[in-house]
Amino acid sequence: MTSATTLPWVRRALFRASVAFAFLLMLAPVVTVVAISFFRQEIVSFPPEALTLRWYINAWDQQEFARGFVTSLEVAALATLIGVPLGTAAALALQRSRIRGKEALNALLLGPLAVPGVVAGTALYMFYLRAEFWLDRDITATLEGLVAAHVLLTIPWSVRLVSASLAGLDRSAEEAAANLGARPLTVFRRVTLPMLRPGIVAAAMFSFIQSFENLELTLLLVGPGRTTLPVAMLSYLEFRMDPTLSAVATVQIILVAALMLLTDRFVKLSRVV
Amino acid sequence: MGDLVLQALTKRYGGTTAVEGVDLEVRQGEMVALLGPSGCGKTTTLRMVAGFITPSAGSVRIAGQDVTRKPPYARDTGMVFQSYALFPHMTVAQNVAFGLEMRRVGRAERESRVMEALRLVRLDHLAERLPGQLSGGQQQRVALARALVVNPAVFLLDEPLSNLDAKLRGEVRMEIRSLQQRLGLTTLIVTHDQEEALTMADRLVVMERGRVRQVGTAEELYERPRDPFVAGFVGRCNLIEGVPEGAAGFRAKGGALLPCAPEAPPAGTGAVLALRPERIALSAAPSTASLGEGTARLEAVTYLGAQTEYVVDYAGTPLVVIRATPPVGDPLRRLAPGDAVALSWDPAAARMLPAQ
Numbered sequence: 158m159t160s161a162t163t164l165p166w167v168r169r170a171l172f173r174a175s176v177a178f179a180f181l182l183m184l185a186p187v188v189t190v191v192a193i194s195f196f197r198q199e200i201v202s203f204p205p206e207a208l209t210l211r212w213y214i215n216a217w218d219q220q221e222f223a224r225g226f227v228t229s230l231e232v233a234a235l236a237t238l239i240g241v242p243l244g245t246a247a248a249l250a251l252q253r254s255r256i257r258g259k260e261a262l263n264a265l266l267l268g269p270l271a272v273p274g275v276v277a278g279t280a281l282y283m284f285y286l287r288a289e290f291w292l293d294r295d296i297t298a299t300l301e302g303l304v305a306a307h308v309l310l311t312i313p314w315s316v317r318l319v320s321a322s323l324a325g326l327d328r329s330a331e332e333a334a335a336n337l338g339a340r341p342l343t344v345f346r347r348v349t350l351p352m353l354r355p356g357i358v359a360a361a362m363f364s365f366i367q368s369f370e371n372l373e374l375t376l377l378l379v380g381p382g383r384t385t386l387p388v389a390m391l392s393y394l395e396f397r398m399d400p401t402l403s404a405v406a407t408v409q410i411i412l413v414a415a416l417m418l419l420t421d422r423f424v425k426l427s428r429v430v
Numbered sequence: 431m432g433d434l435v436l437q438a439l440t441k442r443y444g445g446t447t448a449v450e451g452v453d454l455e456v457r458q459g460e461m462v463a464l465l466g467p468s469g470c471g472k473t474t475t476l477r478m479v480a481g482f483i484t485p486s487a488g489s490v491r492i493a494g495q496d497v498t499r500k501p502p503y504a505r506d507t508g509m510v511f512q513s514y515a516l517f518p519h520m521t522v523a524q525n526v527a528f529g530l531e532m533r534r535v536g537r538a539e540r541e542s543r544v545m546e547a548l549r550l551v552r553l554d555h556l557a558e559r560l561p562g563q564l565s566g567g568q569q570q571r572v573a574l575a576r577a578l579v580v581n582p583a584v585f586l587l588d589e590p591l592s593n594l595d596a597k598l599r600g601e602v603r604m605e606i607r608s609l610q611q612r613l614g615l616t617t618l619i620v621t622h623d624q625e626e627a628l629t630m631a632d633r634l635v636v637m638e639r640g641r642v643r644q645v646g647t648a649e650e651l652y653e654r655p656r657d658p659f660v661a662g663f664v665g666r667c668n669l670i671e672g673v674p675e676g677a678a679g680f681r682a683k684g685g686a687l688l689p690c691a692p693e694a695p696p697a698g699t700g701a702v703l704a705l706r707p708e709r710i711a712l713s714a715a716p717s718t719a720s721l722g723e724g725t726a727r728l729e730a731v732t733y734l735g736a737q738t739e740y741v742v743d744y745a746g747t748p749l750v751v752i753r754a755t756p757p758v759g760d761p762l763r764r765l766a767p768g769d770a771v772a773l774s775w776d777p778a779a780a781r782m783l784p785a786q
Contacts, residue, residue, distance in 0.1 A: 329515035335502040336509045338532035351519040
């Protein structure tokens with residue numbers, strides 16, 4: 158009896174506290190990175206001596222960052238453009254067709270998520286070297302090579318998110334279209350695809366972010382003159398430890414957040430993820 | 431518009447048979463209901479008519495044309511789905527226009543026919559809304575308009591009311607029936623709700639385990655059920671197992687001798703006597719004459735407002751009796767479990783059916 162009257166109050170307080178703690182845990186690193194980017198001292202300490210924008214200016218001056226940023230954008234955009242349609246097609250085949258060995262195929266497609274990035278990167282590097290020898294052309298440190306590697310990241314995400322969308326799709330809407338006289342291809346174009354849009358948009362966004370932020374898989378595949386932003390940041394870190402990286406990271410965080418907000422305008426993310 | 435003829439329609443999945451040899455004719459402008467418990471094959475039958483399921487054997491003819499092997503888009507049917515199946519990304523008007531677009535109807539004609547169809551279901555003021563912004567009843571009416579706007583030869587309804595609440599169900603039921611009659615639509619409706627079937631359809635098809643048990647009007651099925659399943663499924667019925675004893679009556683398993691029409695005792699020894707609860711008269715003062723032995727005892731009384739339901743033990747055979755609730759002050763109102771009661775019925779009302 159007592160538990161029924163006193164517990165809800167206590168429970169609510171505990172619930173709120175744990176939610177607050179979870180948010181704190183997730184946001185603390187982000188807030189720290191953003192804060193540090195404005196500190197004047199070179200070696201991070203607290204409290205800040207003064208606030209400054211010099212690290213942003215320094216980052217702007219570093220050629221590698223600007224070039225890495227452009228490369229990352231290019232790679233992420235292309236890998237998304239290739240991976241999402243492929244992943245969507247694969248998800249359709251997995252959910253709808255009667256092919257055999259669906260389980261195995263699904264595991265294969267999601268595989269890249271399970272293999273540690275460094276291992277996959279190393280394997281790819283060795284494969285690229287072999288391929289370069291056979292094809293007699295550069296693959297490592299080329300845009301094509303990087304895009305091909307990143308498609309491995311974008312396909313699993315697309316397969317998973319589009320599959321989830323497909324599983325929740327009301328097939329009777331497709332049947333209704335067929336009943337009204339639409340041939341299979343028209344049904345797909347006019348009904349199935351529009352109904353999958355939230356899943357596809359989410360897949361594109363996740364793919365883009367995965368590719369844009371990837372470090373481990375990319376590490377061995379870049380070369381002089383063609384480096385992605387995360388790799389450029391790591392190289393900078395090898396020689397210097399000033400808040401320039403925080404400044405770059407802040408820009409990156411803002412970019413990803415903007416992308417999420419933009420996506421959310423078209424599809425409610427809470428409905429997909 | 432046209433008629434619909436099913437001949438020996440059969441669907442097997444591996445070893446199991448979902449639908450077995452269904453023969454049915456839905457005449458021009460007629461509404462026929464497929465009625466049965468879940469898993470009886472009624473939905474499978476409807477989906478074979480629409481073309482979503484390919485029959486294992488038999489044929490489907492729409493307006494004289496054999497469409498058994500034709501894909502859904504090449505059949506002239508308009509279907510309304512249980513889940514409404516509206517296109518969530520299109521407005522109400524676009525949903526309704528879809529079928530006309532597929533038929534390459536020109537824009538001007540399309541627009542006027544869409545508005546006409548929406549007026550028919552009284553939704554013309556919501557043409558620009560998305561389905562998600564409508565109530566369940568409104569969505570259902572959009573689905574109706576979308577199926578009707580193309581003037582299909584056959585109108586198909588798959589449990590169209592099961593997602594609506596009770597009050598709305600009555601309204602939409604009347605709306606569908608009046609549309610169907612006004613437009614003279616050849617209609618096949620699937621339902622598991624006998625009240626729905628009885629009130630809407632011209633004829634009913636009772637199905638069980640993939641087979642048609644009986645086809646007939648509501649009255650035919652209710653008054654002259656062919657077997658105990660139909661008797662029990664359409665309306666409530668006392669189904670008493672026992673053995674016919676000719677002119678003496680029917681000897682129930684429990685030992686009671688029940689009066690019944692002497693005509694045509696079914697072949698074989700076992701039979702089932704079907705007796706509708708409302709055909710049994712009940713009185714408080716046991717008049718032993720009508721009963722022979724006066725051995726009926728009241729077991730339970732349930733007050734249902736307009737009606738009262740009594741469970742009576744008639745010499746070891748439980749019988750359900752439903753009577754209009756007697757006025758206050760009537761001796762019947764004071765009956766309590768354990769009381770002795772007298773039962774009587776017209777022997778012609780007790781129908782002898784073959785045992786299942």
